[in-house]
Amino acid sequence: MSKLLKCKSELEYIKLSNENISLELANTELKDILAKKKDELMRVRDDLLSAQKAVIEKDSTLQETNSLLLEHISKTSSESKQNEAIGGDKGLEKGNKISSPKITSESSYSSFFQHAIIFTIVLLIIYFLWCIFSYLYSFISLINEEKNLLNYKIPINRNYSYGFSI
Structure with missing residues (x-):
């Protein structure tokens, strides 16, 4: 135990x-x-x-x-x-x-940035317009090519040709 x-x-x-x-x-x-x-x-x-x-x-x-x-x-x-x-x-x-010179210098900086922002916006607008017009021009040229394809004469039989004699 x-x-x-x-x-x-x-x-x-x-x-x-x-x-x-x-x-x-x-x-x-x-x-x-x-x-x-x-x-x-x-x-x-x-x-x-x-x-x-x-x-x-x-x-x-x-x-x-x-x-x-x-x-x-x-x-x-x-x-x-x-x-x-x-x-x-x-x-x-x-x-x-x-006005004091401090205020005029600050306003010239703000004027610079305002002009820079406006210039950037104008450039963006020009770029967007260029993209839109280039797209429209390519679309119009595709339509003109399709119209020109429709103007071609397709001969119905073998005797009919484009005007060249065989």
Whole structure:
């Protein structure tokens, strides 16, 4: 009986050892997964911080642009009131500038791109018209060839020919 109890206790010990080993393996796997998730979380946090930094920079540039626009609008409105008081557009002849160089350079770029887009659209229209007319011309030439085939005389008997005497 003592042998039986000893065997049972050894079997119990082996079962518990196996469970302990499997739990330790699961624990190390979970630690690895946790470490990977922490690394991923840190990367996401870094990305979020860089995105927040970019948003803050964009916000500051937008605020700066808004203040410049307000300044420009108030300047032009005061100049227009001054011009009305002076006598129309005579104030402009004296050298008062309406727009700043930044605005004129931006408008020249936008004008360039507008012209480029219009030029591209015109080229596409020309290409499509060329395709349509070339297709129509080939279709018309096929019809003309069929008409010419119908004009040929087919001899009914052997004595009738194309006008050549045998």
